Every structure is written in C-alpha cells, then in structure tokens.
Amino acid sequence: MFSSESKNSDVPAVDQYSELGTSDYSERGYFKTFSSQLVKMLSRNFTLLCRYYVSTFSQAFLSPIAFLLIMFALQKSYDHINKKSVPHPESYPLGPLDMCQGLKRNDPCVNLMYYPQSTDSDSIMRLFANNNLERTGVSSSDKNAINFEGVFDLDVNTPPNKKYGIVSIPNEDFLYNYCLNNPNTTTFGISFEINKPADIYKYQLWFNTTLQRNDTAAYNTRVLGLIRGIDEAIIGYAGNGNAQIEVNLKDWPTVPPQQSSQIIVATLGPMFLFSSQMVIFINFILMLVTEKEKRLRESLQTAGLRPEVYWLSWYLAYSVVVVICVLVTMAMGAALDLDVFRNANFFALFFNLLLLNLSMLMVGCMLSAMINTSQTAVLVSVYIFVIGLILMGAIFSNPSFTYIWWDSGTTPAIRRVLMLLPPFNFGVLFVTISNLASGSVQPITGTYIPGIGFKWGDLFKDIPANYVQSTDVNQTSIPVPHPDFFLTRLLLNMLLYFILAWYFDKVTPNNIRVRKSAFFPLNPMYWFSLFKSKKTYQELSTNEWLSKLKPSIPPRQNEDEDVTAERSAVLDPNVDYSLRIVDLNKVFRSGFFSRKKFTAIDSTCLGIKEGEVLALLGQNGAGKSTTMNILSGTMNQSGGDALFYGMPLKDQLSVRRILGICPQHDILFDNLNAVEHIRLYAGIKGLSKEEIDRIIEDGLYAVRLYSVRFKLSKTYSGGMKRRLSVLIATIGNPKVVFLDEPTTGMDPVNRRHVWRYLERFKKGRVIILTSHSMEEADVLSDRVAIMAHGRLRALGTSIKLKSKFGIGYRFSMIAKDTSNYSILKATVSNLFPQAILEDDSAGSLLYNIPKEHDDIIPKFVSWLEANQENLVDGLTQEDGDTEFSMSMPVPYQSEKPNAGLSSSNGTAKLISAWGMSQTSLEEVFLKLVREAQIEYESGNW
Numbered sequence: 008m009f010s011s012e013s014k015n016s017d018v019p020a021v022d023q024y025s026e027l028g029t030s031d032y033s034e035r036g037y038f039k040t041f042s043s044q045l046v047k048m049l050s051r052n053f054t055l056l057c058r059y060y061v062s063t064f065s066q067a068f069l070s071p072i073a074f075l076l077i078m079f080a081l082q083k084s085y086d087h088i089n090k091k092s093v094p095h096p097e098s099y100p101l102g103p104l105d106m107c108q109g110l111k112r113n114d115p116c117v118n119l120m121y122y123p124q125s126t127d128s129d130s131i132m133r134l135f136a137n138n139n140l141e142r143t144g145v146s147s148s149d150k151n152a153i154n155f156e157g158v159f160d161l162d163v164n165t166p167p168n169k170k171y172g173i174v175s176i177p178n179e180d181f182l183y184n185y186c187l188n189n190p191n192t193t194t195f196g197i198s199f200e201i202n203k204p205a206d207i208y209k210y211q212l213w214f215n216t217t218l219q220r221n222d223t224a225a226y227n228t229r230v231l232g233l234i235r236g237i238d239e240a241i242i243g244y245a246g247n248g249n250a251q252i253e254v255n256l257k258d259w260p261t262v263p264p265q266q267s268s269q270i271i272v273a274t275l276g277p278m279f280l281f282s283s284q285m286v287i288f289i290n291f292i293l294m295l296v297t298e299k300e301k302r303l304r305e306s307l308q309t310a311g312l313r314p315e316v317y318w319l320s321w322y323l324a325y326s327v328v329v330v331i332c333v334l335v336t337m338a339m340g341a342a343l344d345l346d347v348f349r350n351a352n353f354f355a356l357f358f359n360l361l362l363l364n365l366s367m368l369m370v371g372c373m374l375s376a377m378i379n380t381s382q383t384a385v386l387v388s389v390y391i392f393v394i395g396l397i398l399m400g401a402i403f404s405n406p407s408f409t410y411i412w413w414d415s416g417t418t419p420a421i422r423r424v425l426m427l428l429p430p431f432n433f434g435v436l437f438v439t440i441s442n443l444a445s446g447s448v449q450p451i452t453g454t455y456i457p458g459i460g461f462k463w464g465d466l467f468k469d470i471p472a473n474y475v476q477s478t479d480v481n482q483t484s485i486p487v488p489h490p491d492f493f494l495t496r497l498l499l500n501m502l503l504y505f506i507l508a509w510y511f512d513k514v515t516p517n518n519i520r521v522r523k524s525a526f527f528p529l530n531p532m533y534w535f536s537l538f539k540s541k542k543t544y545q546e547l548s549t550n551e552w553l554s555k556l557k558p559s560i561p562p563r564q565n566e567d568e569d570v571t572a573e574r575s576a577v578l579d580p581n582v583d584y585s586l587r588i589v590d591l592n593k594v595f596r597s598g599f600f601s602r603k604k605f606t607a608i609d610s611t612c613l614g615i616k617e618g619e620v621l622a623l624l625g626q627n628g629a630g631k632s633t634t635m636n637i638l639s640g641t642m643n644q645s646g647g648d649a650l651f652y653g654m655p656l657k658d659q660l661s662v663r664r665i666l667g668i669c670p671q672h673d674i675l676f677d678n679l680n681a682v683e684h685i686r687l688y689a690g691i692k693g694l695s696k697e698e699i700d701r702i703i704e705d706g707l708y709a710v711r712l713y714s715v716r717f718k719l720s721k722t723y724s725g726g727m728k729r730r731l732s733v734l735i736a737t738i739g740n741p742k743v744v745f746l747d748e749p750t751t752g753m754d755p756v757n758r759r760h761v762w763r764y765l766e767r768f769k770k771g772r773v774i775i776l777t778s779h780s781m782e783e784a785d786v787l788s789d790r791v792a793i794m795a796h797g798r799l800r801a802l803g804t805s806i807k808l809k810s811k812f813g814i815g816y817r818f819s820m821i822a823k824d825t826s827n828y829s830i831l832k833a834t835v836s837n838l839f840p841q842a843i844l845e846d847d848s849a850g851s852l853l854y855n856i857p858k859e860h861d862d863i864i865p866k867f868v869s870w871l872e873a874n875q876e877n878l879v880d881g882l883t884q885e886d887g888d889t890e891f892s893m894s895m896p897v898p899y900q901s902e903k904p905n906a907g908l909s910s911s912n913g914t915a916k917l918i919s920a921w922g923m924s925q926t927s928l929e930e931v932f933l934k935l936v937r938e939a940q941i942e943y944e945s946g947n948w
C-alpha cells in the first residue's frame with residue numbers, strides 16, 4: 008500500500024490495480040442493487056447538502072423563521088391599531104341609516120332604538136315608519152325591519168332573539184349599555200329632545216361604524232335617507248312650517264373584541280407559509296437541473312445508476328430538509344404564540360405543510376424532467392412561486408373566496424382544475440384550520456367569530472356552517488368537503504406529478520438517455536419488456552443479433568480496402584469481436600422546424616477484440632464524440648446498432664454494467680473529494696468495501712492523486728480532474744471502456760503515468776479512445792481508425808497506416824554556408840527527382856522524399872555524415888538545433904560514402920546539421936484529412 012506519491016514515484020504493479028473492483032453486480036438481485044445504490048446516493052446527497060450548508064440552512068431554518076417573523080410583526084402592528092379603544096367618539100353634524108344586519112346574515116338584530124318613550128317621539132317614529140313603508144315599497148321582510156314595534160321587550164343584557172324594527176327604549180343609558188353588552192346587534196339609535204310649544208325638535212342619531220357591511224358609516228346615503236325620513240316625520244308631526252330641526256350624529260361606543268382575531272395570520276398566513284416553504288422547491292429544481300446540465304446525472308447513470316434511485320435519493324434527501332423546515336415553522340409559530348399554531352392540532356397543521364412541500368417537490372421533479380438548463384429552471388421556478396403567491400393572495404387572504412368555489416355560481420370544472428394545484432388544496436385546508444383555531448371575520452357583517460379550536464377529529468367532520476364563509480346570496484350550493492379531503496388531494500397531487508415526472512423524464516430530449524416516443528405508454532411492448540427477463544438480451548448470439556438487424560451496407564466508391572474489409576468482418580459472426588458496431592448512422596436536423604439534415608455519422612462499421620485499444624482519430628466535428636455518445640447510450644442513433652459482449656445497444660441497463668466512460672469534459676462533483684467520488688461510483692457499481700478501499704489506495708496512487716485525495720474536486724487543476732475522470736472510468740472492472748480525449752490538459756509526466764496505467768489496464772477489455780494527440784494514439788492503441796466527415800477514412804495499425812499512407816521520409820539539413828545551397832539542392836534533386844522541397848528558409852532545407860527512393864536512402868545518409876561538420880552520432884552536434892535534432896531520429900547507420908555522392912568540393916564540409924525520419928502518424932492523419940476535405944468539397948464524397 009502507498010501512503011503518498013512521494014514515497015514511490017513508480018506506478019504499482021499491474022495486479023495491484025488492473026482490476027479496480029471485480030464484483031459483478033449484474034449477478035445481484037434488483038432490490039440489492041437498488042438498496043445499495045440508494046444508500047450510496049443518499050450518502051452523496053447528504054454530503055452535498057452539508058457542503059452547501061448555507062443554502063441548506065437557509066431553506067430549512069432561515070426561510071420559515073424569516074417569513075413567520077414578518078407575519079408576526081404585521082400581526083402585532085395590526086393588533087396595535089385594532090385594539091385601540093374609542094370610549095368617547097366625536098359627534099358630527101349630520102350622518103347615516105340602514106336595515107339591520109346581525110353578526111351574520113339573517114341573524115337577530117335591532118334596526119332602530121329611540122327614546123324617550125313619549126307621545127311626541129312615538130308619533131314621529133310611527134309617521135316615519137309609515138312614510139318609509141309607502142315610499143320604498145320594501146319587501147315584507149324589510150317591512151318588519153322598519154315596522155314600528157313600540158316598546159323594546161328585552162333587558163339590557165339580552166341579545167336580540169329576532170329582527171326588531173323600530174323600538175322605543177327607556178333612556179340613553181339603556182342604548183349605551185345595550186350596545187356595549189351586545190356589540191354589533193343594533194344599527195341605529197335616536198334620542199329626541201322635543202320642545203313642541205317652541206317648535207324645537209332636536210335629535211341625536213347613533214350609528215354603528217363597525218358594522219361596515221350595513222353601510223352605516225357617517226355620510227352614507229342610508230344615513231342621509233334616515234335623516235331625511237326623520238326630518239319629514241318631524242315636519243309632518245309639527246304640522247306647520249316653523250319647526251326647527253337640529254340633528255347630531257354619533258358613533259356607537261366601540262370596544263376591543265374580547266378574543267382578538269389574528270387577522271393578519273388568518274388572511275396572509277397562507278401566503279407567508281407558502282413562501283417560507285417554497286425556497287426548498289426552487290432549490291430542489293435548481294439542484295436537479297444543474298446536475299442534468301453539467302451532465303452529472305448522465306455520468307451517474309452511465310456508471311449504472313438506476314434512474315429511479317437517482318430520483319428517489321434526491322427526493323428523500325430533500326424530504327428530510329422539508330421535515331426540518333416544517334418542524335421549525337411549527338416551533339416558530341408556537342414560540343410566537345400565533346393562535347392558529349396554538350389552538351390547532353399539531354399533526355393537522357404538520358401534515359398540511361408537509362404534504363404541500365412533498366407535492367411541490369413532485370412538481371419540481373416533473374419540471375426538472377422537462378427543463379435542461381439551470382437558467383430556465385430559475386425562470387420557471389420563480390414563475391411558479393409568483394403564481395402560487397398570487398393564488399394565495401387572491402384567494403386565501405379573503406376568507407369568503409376560500410369557499411366560493413363551492414358556491415352555486417362556480418363552474419365545477421374550475422374547482423377541479425384548482426384542486427390539481429397543491430397550493431390551492433393547502434390554502435383551503437389552512438384557512439379552515441385557521442378559522443376554527445383562531446376565529447374569523449364574517450365577510451357580510453365584518454364581525455369577528457371566535458375560534459373553537461381544531462382537533463385531529465375535526466379533519467373528518469363537516470366544517471361548522473358559520474365558519475364556511477361565502478359571499479354567495481344563496482349560501483354554498485354544495486357542501487364543502489371535510490378538511491381531510493384536502494389532505495387526500497395533496498396526496499393525489501403527489502401521485503399525479505410523480506406520473507408526469509416519470510413520463511416527461513422519458514420523452515423529453517436530454518443528454519441522459521435515449522428519449523422515448525411521446526406515445527410510449529400506449530405501446531404494450533413497453534410494459535411487456537418491463538417484466539421480461541433481461542436474460543434474453545444477454546444471451547443473444549452474434550448470429551441472432553445480425554439476423555435481427557439485417558444490415559444492408561451498400562458498397563461505397565473510393566472506400567479504403569481496409570475499411571471495406573472491416574465491414575465484411577463485423578458481419579461475419581466467426582470473427583471474434585467483443586464490440587461490434589454495424590452500420591451506425593446519426594443524422595441531425597439543422598433546427599427544430601428545419602427539414603435540412605446533417606449526417607454526423609455515416610454507416611460506420613467497426614469491430615474491436617478483447618484486449619484491443621482502438622484509437623479513433625479525426626478533426627474537430629468528424630463524429631468521434633457522437634459515436635461515443637451513441638455507444639454510451641446518451642444519444643440515440645438514426646440507424647444501425649452495436650453489440651457489446653452479446654448485449655445490444657438498446658439494452659442499456661445491461662450494457663452500462665460493463666461500461667466505463669471517461670467523457671470529453673470532466674463530469675465531477677465540485678463539492679466531493681476524490682475519495683468520495685470513488686466511493687460513490689464504486690458503490691453504484693456494487694463493489695465491496697474492501698474493493699473500494701483498494702481503489703482508493705492503489706487507483707488514486709496510480710493516477711497520482713493519492714496525496715490530494717481529501718481535497719474537493721473543485722480545487723483540482725485541469726489535469727488532476729482528468730486523471731480522476733480516467734480513474735472513475737476504470738472502476739468496477741468494466742469490459743468496455745470509452746475514453747474521450749483522456750489526457751487533454753495533462754503535463755507530459757502525468758500523461759505518461761496515465762498511459763502506463765491504461766497500458767496495463769487494457770488486458771481483457773475493449774477500449775475505444777479518441778485523441779488529438781497522435782503520440783498518444785501511437786503509444787496506446789493497437790489499431791487506429793481515422794474519421795472524416797462522419798465516415799471511416801482509414802483503419803489499421805499505426806505502422807500499417809504509416810507505410811500505406813506515409814509519404815516516405817522527411818529530410819532536413821542546415822547548410823554550413825548559404826553559398827552551399829545550390830550544391831545541396833542539386834545533389835538532392837539528382838538523387839531524388841520526386842523529392843518536394845517544403846521549406847527553404849533561415850539556412851535550412853526541408854524535403855519530403857517519396858517511398859520510391861527507399862533503396863538510395865542508406866547511401867544518402869552516409870554522404871550526409873561525410874559532409875557534416877562536428878558529427879556526433881550522425882544526429883546531434885555541439886551547437887546544433889537541439890529541438891530540430893531530437894525530433895528527427897535517424898533510422899540509418901552510417902556507411903562509407905560512395906563516389907557518386909562525393910561532395911563537389913572534395914573534403915570540405917557542406918552541412919552543419921541534418922535529420923531524417925519516417926512519416927509520422929500525424930502526417931498520415933493530415934494527408935488523409937486533407938484528401939477527405941477535397942473529396943467532400945468537390946462532391947465526390
């Protein structure tokens with residue numbers, strides 16, 4: 008074991024790390040895989056939640072505390088205003104009238120009390136009643152209200168037991184005390200002061216500003232109507248035109264309610280509570296979509312993670328945050344002594360908040376399945392939050408709107424649509440609990456109805472009628488359901504959004520998996536395949552597969568014969584390929600509405616044997632990554648198929664078990680360290696603890712990350728991230744490994760370490776590697792495939808490609824003196840008539856010498872040696888161009904120069920340095936790409 012890289016800079020022996028985990032978890036049952044993956048994912052999710060502690064803390068603690076504090080502050084300031092006593096209201100010159108309204112519509116009340124009981128005042132009021140009855144032609148019920156009824160027959164402490172019209176009372180004290188003892192039962196009061204002989208008629212009119220629905224505020228038209236009626240009656244009674252009338256107006260005495268109504272909590276509670284919980288919802292969507300956007304989910308799933316485990320792990324992790332948040336909300340509510348929290352059953356409120364959150368998390372799952380960028384996720388989640396808030400503000404801040412959906416005038420369809428929204432169900436239930444727990448204000452009369460508390464059992468009972476407030480004249484047309492109905496609705500909401508999330512995750516195009524058709528649930532084969540044994544795919548023989556695939560690969564003009572041979576080989580079941588790619592095609596549409604198509608992969612056929620590394624080379628845009636993406640199951644092909652050790656591409660669950668992928672861009676969790684990454688990916692692959700520990704020790708050591716294993720990956724350099732990605736791709740003994748530019752950004756030392764690692768790792772596996780480093784392809788690959796414009800252009804071993812497509816030799820020399828140029832050029836063109844002078848600058852000559860001149864090369868080399876000054880090993884020299892010399896290894900031994908090649912000036916030295924090399928893979932690559940480009944542009948493709 009190695010404790011740090013510094014102990015031993017060499018890479019461990021093959022057997023120590025060539026198989027990073029050997030357990031084959033395909034052998035394990037579904038539930039075992041499911042549970043072990045879930046445990047690993049939960050561990051990762053909680054680690055991430057802890058690392059994002061500021062965000063987690065603000066969701067679980069800060070947000071409920073802040074929102075409840077604001078609501079509490081509002082409540083306090085409202086109470087301050089509302090509880091102000093006004094024992095001596097000011098009087099006004101002239102003021103209001105109306106028919107009486109009790110605490111609720113049709114409740115008992117007294118319309119008008121007057122005193123003194125005297126002939127004058129009785130006569131005036133009788134006249135007033137008659138005149139008004141005549142004038143208004145009011146209905147019989149209203150007639151009662153303005154009927155002259157004589158002496159009021161109740162005592163000062165008894166509230167009215169019916170609707171009284173106009174009644175006389177003994178004195179002013181009676182009026183005052185009756186209004187104090189029975190608030191909001193009497194609309195008007197009149198005290199007369201009549202001096203008939205002097206024709207002076209004074210009266211004071213009392214009105215009730217707290218009964219706002221009666222429109223009895225000062226200067227209200229009804230008050231004016233009353234005054235006019237009384238004045239008319241006085242004039243009629245006086246019987247002459249000299250009556251002097253004086254009118255004073257006065258409000259009833261107001262007293263603060265005995266039990267305070269926490270009106271702010273009752274009306275704005277749903278808004279505040281909804282807001283306090285929605286921070287989690289927004290964060291949840293962002294987390295899911297960011298993981299999708301950064302391809303982290305793709306990486307986990309290509310490593311074999313089951314999609315249901317992914318969803319469930321995040322859902323459970325956030326459910327824990329939700330439970331904490333709800334508990335903090337409840338604790339804050341209780342600590343602030345808010346009635347609704349104090350008087351309602353704990354579990355009724357708890358479940359209301361909990362189910363709101365859980366169903367909103369399901370909405371979050373659905374949305375994140377449909378959204379692919381975090382920018383859109385922010386927009387959509389904020390949009391939903393604002394809509395929810397408006398819903399809460401518009402519907403639930405006015406108690407009469409809460410139940411309006413059950414009124415006769417409301418279309419049932421609207422109610423049903425609203426009940427699809429979790430905030431609506433939460434709001435109705437919260438308002439119900441709040442009304443019963445802390446009381447409510449009657450919308451008709453504006454009077455306060457004290458709460459009676461909300462017990463658990465109340466969930467399953469009718470809501471008491473006087474708490475179901477409605478502005479509907481006919482009252483509610485259908486009974487409002489029991490409160491538990493809304494809890495059930497929230498559960499159904501969860502189920503609905505779960506199904507939608509599942510559906511959209513399958514049909515929305517994304518980078519995670521091949522998308523399904525929009526109608527896939529209607530296809531019986533889909534459901535059938537869920538229950539079908541996976542063995543059918545695993546046991547597929549090449550013959551079976553080929554006969555099902557029925558590839559029709561048309562011969563292609565100008566195709567390289569090795570590529571053509573490969574086509575035949577992949578169709579031959581006797582050729583022992585472990586990975587067989589047949590007629591793979593990918594066509595992209597130029598745009599969503601465009602009919603223009605672009606072929607990114609054009610009928611590729613490739614076979615790779617076990618133990619072989621194939622380097623896929625090509626220019627940018629040649630189709631390498633698209634090929635990798637299709638093979639790794641994150642993109643669907645337009646045609647063709649691939650067979651991985653007997654498993655077809657479409658059987659992704661099986662294929663991914665034997666797949667290791669190092670994508671082009673590092674897909675690492677910024678806030679996890681190297682050890683945590685390995686534990687996660689190895690855990691997903693079902694490795695044992697011992698095996699995981701071994702990877703941590705040996706694997707990390709091999710890629711030289713052991714000493715930084717506890718640092719978060721976000722602190723790694725580009726090369727370090729790449730090494731971790733390579734290591735992750737090799738975890739779990741994958742039989743097929745795709746490495747997309749594995750050493751990009753690595754320094755030469757570390758690159759060599761990774762090469763050695765891969766060189767040893769490749770035994771018994773199939774590896775496809777893409778690279779822009781020809782050196783890497785040369786060192787690592789057994790065969791090289793060169794792609795251009797989506798097609799295979801050439802295929803073979805590096806040596807074969809060099810000899811087949813190589814242009815011969817590259818030869819360079821630096822003349823000792825520019826005067827020697829002409830001699831040197833003449834000599835070269837004499838010897839190699841087909842040599843091409845590529846560069847002639849700064850005293851150096853660079854030639855391409857064709858392969859046809861093979862035979863003369865050795866003699867030419869000897870001549871060069873003879874003509875070179877200060878020759879050291881035929882290659883380097885004391886003051887030579889070191890870089891130039893090093894890049895030009897000499898493949899020939901010196902020989903005695905023969906006469907035909909002797910220099911024209913005898914023994915004089917003509918050359919200060921020279922170098923010669925065979926064509927490199929890079930030159931072959933450039934040549935093929937150049938040719939392909941010309942063919943493509945000329946339309947011969």
Ligand SMILES: Nc1ncnc2c1ncn2[C@@H]1O[C@H](COP(=O)(O)OP(=O)(O)OP(=O)(O)O)[C@@H](O)[C@H]1O
Binds near residue numbers: 595607625629
């Ligand atoms: N989702 C897509 N929609 C449309 N065209 C695409 C899409 N993905 C890739 N292409 C096109 O397919 C072609 C092949 O792209 P690909 O990424 O496979 O190239 P590559 O060989 O991997 O290049 P590089 O070396 O730069 O990674 C390119 O022309 C690219 O523009």
